[in-house]
Amino acid sequence: MSSSFIVGLGSHHGDDQAGWLVMDRLQQRNFPPQQMTRLRHPIDLLDVIDTEMSLVICDACYGSGNPGRIHQGVWSAENSPDQILGPRRDESGLSLIPQVHSGSHTLPLIEVLMLGRQLGCGPSFAKIWTIEGGMWAPGTSPSTAIQAAAAVVAEAIWEQTFHA
Amino acid sequence: MSVEDLITVPILTRVEGEGGVTIRLREGVIDKIELNIYEPPRLFEALLRGRPLEDTPDITARICGICPVAYQMSSVQALEAALGIQVTPNIRRLRRLLYCGEWIESHALHIHLLHAPDFFGVASGILLAQRFPDEIKRGLQLKKSGNRLLEVLGGRAIHPVNVRVGGFHRLPQREEMAALIPQFEQGVEAAVAATRWVAGFPFPDFEQDYELVSLSHPAEYPMNEGEIVSSRGLRIPVSEYHQNFVEFQVAHSTAHQAVRHRLGTPYFLGPLARVSLNRERLSPTARRLADEIDLPGLLKNPFMSIVARGLELVHAFEEGLSILREYDPTGKAAIHYQPHEGYGCGATEAPRGLLFHEYRIDGQGKIVSGNIVPPTSQNQRRIELDLMEFLTIRQKIGASRQDLALDCERLVRTYDPCISCSTHFLKVRWDESL
Structure with a gap:
């Protein structure tokens, strides 16, 4: 078993709960609680990451497909700031993960990862799962497409963590 | 006929809600500044x-x-x-x-x-x-x-x-x-x-x-x-x-x-x-x-x-x-x-x-x-008036349009408003209209 640390980013606003839903699913499967956390703001990653960590981040995204579409990619400190390279789940070849949805009053995810690296407190590499959202109204429930996608992502993380 | 010229900051990104700033110039002089906020x-x-x-x-x-x-x-x-x-x-x-x-x-x-x-x-x-x-x-x-x-x-x-x-x-x-x-x-x-x-x-x-x-x-x-x-x-x-x-x-x-x-x-x-x-x-x-x-x-x-x-x-x-x-x-x-x-x-x-x-x-x-x-x-209203005063001063001492757009962002950020407190990559679009 690898010692991945899983972070679910999200808010209470509709499909922005995608990252938290993945955490819910992992929790239901008794994923070790000390290896996972939910966060509201990407900046709060700096409170939980370290240089040696095998970091996996789950978040909502928008602008590159229908709600529920899953993207998987890798952030590396060596990439250009705006790029996360990785195969889309339903396509072959390399493509860019769309902009990760960021909450209010904070820095976006990639900027936080870069800052962590810059300050010598974050990993040089992170796996990133994003789920395409379509509805962000305050206080609303996530769509069924997002819930289904979150279950798929949780299953994939479980498999990669315990059976890779 | 007077000529209206716009400096437009269309979207302040990475914020809760959406906002932007429009600077209206007439005959080259700042005439009006509008701060747009979209919050629910x-x-x-x-x-x-x-x-x-x-x-x-x-x-x-x-x-x-x-x-x-x-x-x-x-x-x-x-x-x-x-x-x-x-x-x-x-x-x-x-x-x-x-x-x-x-x-x-x-x-x-x-x-x-x-x-x-x-x-x-x-x-x-x-x-x-x-x-x-x-x-x-x-x-x-x-x-x-x-x-x-x-x-x-x-x-x-x-x-x-x-x-x-x-x-x-x-x-x-x-x-x-x-x-x-x-x-x-x-x-x-x-x-x-x-x-x-x-x-x-x-x-x-x-x-x-x-x-x-x-x-x-x-x-x-x-x-x-x-x-x-x-x-x-x-x-x-x-x-x-x-x-x-x-x-x-x-x-x-x-x-x-x-x-x-x-x-x-x-x-x-x-x-x-x-x-x-x-x-x-x-x-x-x-x-x-x-x-x-x-x-x-x-x-x-x-x-x-x-x-x-x-x-x-x-x-x-x-x-x-x-x-x-x-x-x-x-x-x-x-x-x-x-x-x-x-x-x-x-x-x-x-x-x-x-x-x-x-x-x-x-x-x-x-x-x-x-x-x-x-x-x-x-x-919000105070921010607009500050922008008007500050950018007018800056324009009089020769600030470029690009500098004015950056000044605009800097001044708005001093207020730590919901619309811009996380914004450091302001995209500026220039519009010319007659």
């Missing part, structure tokens, strides 16, 4: 109608990701006023402690990663961290202490859930609170160092004759309670808010703006106003520091908001430390009450200024109506 407070107010009053603190907390405590505090103040609830001194102190946590989180982030880069001509906190790694690390450590406090007292770091009408759902154990003391002791020193650092920044030479407005309390630095006062002599109870301030709509923004009632003049909320109007009630260390850095009595330069935030950071750590040291978990967690029909209003000091709430409830304890006036919408 009305949606929340409508969402509350018909719901149990107990839902209000948690629902309104979700209006803002960085200052949920402010929304919880203003909502419980207003609802407790409607119900005639008087909380115990212990609950009152713990609410101040919770607010200290939020101010620490918000101010530490804004000072170090969102505002400081503007003074060094860099586009982001990452670039600033290359030049000032120790200062940025210190800022993140300060923020972390705020997070930890919210986790312990608020129930969780994401969105605190421990606040309820009448008090708290549960009081933390003594050991949990005691464990925070060492980091708050270090926090006071670190916040002092951070404030000394920002006090040395090169501030643009720009002063305005503001009407500064904040809460004021005879015995303490304003957070949860007090009268509303201003630098022009206003002193009123919160219940007279509507007799003195009025919201109105403008065509270019979906957010309300606000001015002084009858006078029609804008006013300025936030740390600059709070420090100016309540300097003698800052904590001892913060007060000494204000003297040491020769802070003017009445702050008129909006760019110096970063120093005011630093002083409030010191205050929040020092007051927080005092409350933590005296913490007694043996009292009541909450005052019990019977719902009844009523109306109440309340105002508290969110990190970025006075936040007013009012509610009417029915005999079953359901919300009949609610009204929320956030600080950003109240500052």
Whole structure:
């Protein structure tokens, strides 16, 4: 078993709960609680990451497909700031993960990862799962497409963590 | 025929809601500046109608990701006023402690990663961290202490859930609170160092004759309670808010703006106003520091908001430390009450200024109506006038269009508004129209 640390980013606003839903699913499967956390703001990653960590981040995204579409990619400190390279789940070849949805009053995810690296407190590499959202109204429930996608992502993380 | 020319900042990115700025030039001279904000407070107010009053603190907390405590505090103040609830001194102190946590989180982030880069001509906190790694690390450590406090007292770091009408759902154990003391002791020193650092920044030479407005309390630095006062002599109870301030709509923004009632003049909320109007009630260390850095009595330069935030950071750590040291978990967690029909209003000091709430409830304890006036919408008109003054000065000394767009962003950020407090990559589009 690898010692991945899983972070679910999200808010209470509709499909922005995608990252938290993945955490819910992992929790239901008794994923070790000390290896996972939910966060509201990407900046709060700096409170939980370290240089040696095998970091996996789950978040909502928008602008590159229908709600529920899953993207998987890798952030590396060596990439250009705006790029996360990785195969889309339903396509072959390399493509860019769309902009990760960021909450209010904070820095976006990639900027936080870069800052962590810059300050010598974050990993040089992170796996990133994003789920395409379509509805962000305050206080609303996530769509069924997002819930289904979150279950798929949780299953994939479980498999990669315990059976890779 | 006069020629209209536009400098357009179409979208301020990575913010809650959407905003932009349009600078209209006529015959090459700045003629008008419009700040557009798109925020959904009305949606929340409508969402509350018909719901149990107990839902209000948690629902309104979700209006803002960085200052949920402010929304919880203003909502419980207003609802407790409607119900005639008087909380115990212990609950009152713990609410101040919770607010200290939020101010620490918000101010530490804004000072170090969102505002400081503007003074060094860099586009982001990452670039600033290359030049000032120790200062940025210190800022993140300060923020972390705020997070930890919210986790312990608020129930969780994401969105605190421990606040309820009448008090708290549960009081933390003594050991949990005691464990925070060492980091708050270090926090006071670190916040002092951070404030000394920002006090040395090169501030643009720009002063305005503001009407500064904040809460004021005879015995303490304003957070949860007090009268509303201003630098022009206003002193009123919160219940007279509507007799003195009025919201109105403008065509270019979906957010309300606000001015002084009858006078029609804008006013300025936030740390600059709070420090100016309540300097003698800052904590001892913060007060000494204000003297040491020769802070003017009445702050008129909006760019110096970063120093005011630093002083409030010191205050929040020092007051927080005092409350933590005296913490007694043996009292009541909450005052019990019977719902009844009523109306109440309340105002508290969110990190970025006075936040007013009012509610009417029915005999079953359901919300009949609610009204929320956030600080950003109240500052909006003042921001537009500042932009007009500042950019006109800058244009007269030959600032380029690109510089004007950057100046625009920098000035808006001094207010730490919801629309731009995370924005460092402003996309500027130039439009020419005849």
